[in-house]
Amino acid sequence: QTYKFVIVPKAMNNPFFDVARDGCLKRAKELGNVECIYKGPVEHEPATQAQIIQDFITQKVDGLAISVADVAAMTKSIEAATAAGIPVITFDADAPGSKRIAYIGTNNKDFGLALGKQLLQLKPEGGKYAVVSGGPGAKNLAERVDGVREALKGSKWVEVAGSPTFCNDDPALAVQQMADLRTATPDLGAIVPVGGWPMFAPEGYKAFVNKNKKDIDAGKLTLVVADTLKMQLELLRDGYSNALTGQRPFEMGEKAMDTLLAIKKGQKVPEVIYTGLDLVTKDNVAQLLK
Amino acid sequence: MAVPLESPISFTNVGRIRWWQRGIFASQTGYVLLALLGLLIAMHFASPYFFTQGNMQNVAKNFSFIAIATLGITFVIITGGIDLSVGSMMCFSAMITSMVMSGLSTPGMPGASLFVHLAADGKTVVANVPGLILLVSILAGLVTALIVGLVNGFCIAVLGLSPFVTTLGMLSIVRGLGYVVSNGRGSFPGGPDADYFYALTSGDLFGVPAPFIYLVILAAVMAVVLHHTSFGRHVFALGGNEKAAELTGIPVVRVKIEVYVICALAAGLQGIIVSGWLGSAPANMATSYELNVIAAAVIGGANLAGGVGGPLGAIVGCVLLEVIRNGLVLAQVSSYWQQTLVGVIIILAVLVDRIRSRIT
Amino acid sequence: MAVPLESPISFTNVGRIRWWQRGIFASQTGYVLLALLGLLIAMHFASPYFFTQGNMQNVAKNFSFIAIATLGITFVIITGGIDLSVGSMMCFSAMITSMVMSGLSTPGMPGASLFVHLAADGKTVVANVPGLILLVSILAGLVTALIVGLVNGFCIAVLGLSPFVTTLGMLSIVRGLGYVVSNGRGSFPGGPDADYFYALTSGDLFGVPAPFIYLVILAAVMAVVLHHTSFGRHVFALGGNEKAAELTGIPVVRVKIEVYVICALAAGLQGIIVSGWLGSAPANMATSYELNVIAAAVIGGANLAGGVGGPLGAIVGCVLLEVIRNGLVLAQVSSYWQQTLVGVIIILAVLVDRIRSRIT
């Protein structure tokens, strides 16, 4: 018997989910009896996601893995799917309190805390810092921002006004905002993007770094960036950032297939599966790049 | 001023207009409807699930989720204007409604004591008058929409700003305010009346989804207003020739303000209904829906240059977009090709209208 | 047909047009420029860093990133059309350019042997003719844009479809194709010519960013084309009265196709430049930029009803949008309020134009 499993990202225009998709596809191929369908709203918009879930319920797919765009909205959709006999798990972004069977992903609060701790480790003496976020509506990003703040609370780091800025997942805008933040506060000591956006525009990002090369080399500006996509690791290797903290989207995709299959087979699965975080600095970057 | 009247002239060179040269059969709406039928048949062959009752209910519900807003914007489009703030407006109204609903249901919040009290167990919140909170909160959402509509209308009709720029600014303003009031988090309907709210928005009557019923009622009202009241006539006149409308004494400023208010109210109502179905009013709800809504109206035959449009067209446009969306998911088209196909089908659907120039 | 000619009549009731009643001073562009100046002064007081050289360079670069596309769409808007596919087009052209560039630079890819060979070390890729790959790949990107522009133009001019619906469909089609060709991942410029590419797109000349130089040149060319060639005249005539343009023998179909092609090419070029600066062409690049681009043109004085617009206005609109964006970050306004303020300032900026109706 073959199973049709669907992974529904929050937004298809985010390269993060492409990695999760690749993981899912690879695992589905290995398993043989599983088909992985990847489909979600193009932009991050909850109502569209809910409609897509509805369509899959109609199609009677065998399992859903959802990156939740809005908790309350998805809680209802998950209930509908469960009522139709379709098992649902969440990945990347959770809907705690819903009827989802399991969550695979990162603890976003921990993610933020890790980013903050990395910064603190690199520069315990503190200074002014700013955060770049993706969109004001995203709960997981908000949790990361809170994590960063919590980690830095009580230290000598203070957040500047106007932080976080929201780049709407647009790489170009993220770089522009980093430049603007630095211009607005010339003694800004650190910028912490809670997603990899600025580095998705490698040349723009390099141009920004090169302009501030002196300060970075002198330790006056520290860049701790979330996510560990290949291009980000390369940038870190070449000295364009001080540290990265990454999730493991590829693993999320793989685990989603495994978990759904296990559920289908009637096995018991753990409710929360953390895929873990990669803390990357100059020292271990080569190892991650392989 | 009665003058002796001759019998009216007979027009010897005018034949009878045959049925297929008249009304809907001679309009873009009619031809897009034709394209829609073709699409439905194609979808039936592409997926066995398409014509199941459950899926039809879904389709009916989903398209009603933008159709009410499309009805509203059709008024604006007929006058030759545009409103880009509908998406933001949907979100903001929904948010205000949920916030007021939860706020009034939380004992301790200012004013809440007028509406709720704690039950004997000290925990359950009970409404003083069942349904009152619902009423007040929906009104709050609609009043918000009304205010935004008035501001749009004022800038466009009285100050004479371009509708595109004004409503683009308003798109930004209203979305931003949504983030500000909810601190970026969105809001949830809650309290003792939430169940009524869900029943009204995502319930159904004899299997017909509630939003669909509202849509049908509103569309019927709109058809009557457009074609059988002087307001409707003035809306068309404005779109046909604004200068002439002004010269013949139509209260252009008032009519313009009214259409933007109607549009904002429709968007607000739409947002409230969607949030009831979602069970939440997230801050990024309905992002960039304005393009869908405008597209639905235009595909259904409304003309952005003004003077043409109607409720049937608005609905046909919405159904078409929803059938494309739903059908492609059901047909399991690769996600990446889907977007391309959506575009192709939209263009093909309006292309069908070109047969018209062949046969007339 | 020479006829005896009397001396032309003198117009006794016509005075001299004073300088402030003429040209730019009597146009929306002029007044928005005024608003921009006001905004610049306000920003100067809001942040001492606003007028630093570095920030001015940033602003100059950032606004050039949408300004070239805005120049292109201004042609379309002057004819009374609209093009919603510019954002997708930017992304797609950029993607094709990078893909071709990396593809031709990878020994083993079909055709690559014509362009590159491996150096003696067996690893370094060396171009056969330096710059040739760059040329070919940029051409590939532009040809893609050309084709999309031709399709847009064909649907609109020849088939007579509505520009809104056609280009909305194309928005979807082109974005979808971008996902399809890159499998959702986007692409990166690479190979031996990548450095030239970066130099051409993100380099500068005597401190002036390269995109800004291109912009100035293109704007100057556009001004000449619009006002001093018959093509430009026909573009205006089309926007003023399409029927009359047709009747007076203007090749309406050709002119329309040409403006959509120009618009697509400008968007393509813009996308290529932006991707050079970014160092990547992600699949979600320039999402929903079409609204910014249209807004910039309209704020600068182009009229969506057709017949009015120009390069200066396009640039002023882009600068205004960028100054608002940059200024609000510099002024450390809370991010939630930023969006609201962006909207308010946009509306206020065009409101300044209303003084015009006071003084004339």
Next chain:
Amino acid sequence: METAGAAGQPVLELTGIGKEFGAIRALHDVDMQVFPGEVVGLMGDNGAGKSTLVKIIAGNFRPTQGEVRFGGNAVHFYRPIDARVVGIEVVYQDLALADNLTAAANVFLGRELKRKFGPFAFLDHNAMAARALELFGELRSETRPHDLVKQMSGGQRQAVAIARTRLSNAKLVMMDEPTAAISVRQVEQVLGLIHRLKEQGVAVMLISHRMPDVFAVCDRVVVMRRGEKRADKSIRDTSPEEVTALITGAKEAA
């Protein structure tokens, strides 16, 4: 023809009206009076300012200088509806028609006939079509009430615009070249219409380039030249030749 000159108070009185469009002085210091039941012809070369004057009286433009008095009171019309409310009806030179509506709808634009159903008032389509057909018949115009104005011939459009003025009990009717596009026999009807209006005590201002028409119905003729009033004569004291000379500037003033 009666002379209305002394028939009491003028309905319309203009003093020192001036209008500038940027550098163009379209009107300069125009004084004029129109009395009830009087038909005044307004003539002048193209661009003389006739239409501009009409538009100022109709509340379409505001004058740069001068005062408009209507029915004895100084009036300030901000919008055309203000002028219509006090009893000024206008046939505009560009006709002011909404192309996407039918002839009947255009005739009744802004004062639709309605039928009450409880608190609601719905358009009475049949009544409007019937009345419009009646009005077109009165003008002997082959205009079909249900046709879209967009599809009409030039003369049919003009008939629609003229028919409009028949709906209300106006005190002043201004017609800006009402006979420009219409056919021979309708011209007679329009002139007949003007006669009937006059008999009902309505003041009429007729702008026309057709000398015979003006001399057939007008009591008085006012000649404009380059924005200034050059002559204001009883029709009995002048001749087509003199008026032509005044229009072309061959004769400077009278």
Next chain:
Amino acid sequence: METAGAAGQPVLELTGIGKEFGAIRALHDVDMQVFPGEVVGLMGDNGAGKSTLVKIIAGNFRPTQGEVRFGGNAVHFYRPIDARVVGIEVVYQDLALADNLTAAANVFLGRELKRKFGPFAFLDHNAMAARALELFGELRSETRPHDLVKQMSGGQRQAVAIARTRLSNAKLVMMDEPTAAISVRQVEQVLGLIHRLKEQGVAVMLISHRMPDVFAVCDRVVVMRRGEKRADKSIRDTSPEEVTALITGAKEAA
């Protein structure tokens, strides 16, 4: 006046032309010939189909039935430019002006004067303005080449439309009510212009509701009624009264 009837081959020959707009039969079985150097008056009630006929000849509409022959050859004009290319100039009743351009730009629309700079051709603004002023002067019209058409009076607009026909060496000039909005003295100029065209051997088709004008310049008059041709007479064999009767339908055919 010469009779052109036998002057060789007709420039324009229509056979069995019909045109339907949905249920409206705007033209039905119209035959007609126009010879070089002949001035043909086309008269008829409003909505009789005159403008439709002109538009068919000018390539603006395609006829539902019938054939158009120009200069001896059957022609099929798909667009107005096709007609212009073979030498047909038209003054449209609705003037066909681009409101956002200046008078000079409108006159030269579609055939701008250019100056070459190497491979590039730029508009010669001065030459066009000068020539336009000349043309307006020729019509005695107070029209300023640099003014926007949007701001012009009705007669000035008409002068612009007429001036256009003077730019090329047309074989057939059709004028659809060219004198409707223009003032007394310009009417003379337009009639003079028609005379000059005739002398140069150009065929002219004049549509007008002004009987005196038609009788002043035309060699022949064609009367239309409800889409059909009712009469086609040499001007010497008819009278204004007869034509009026034919137009109104009082007299059925001649």
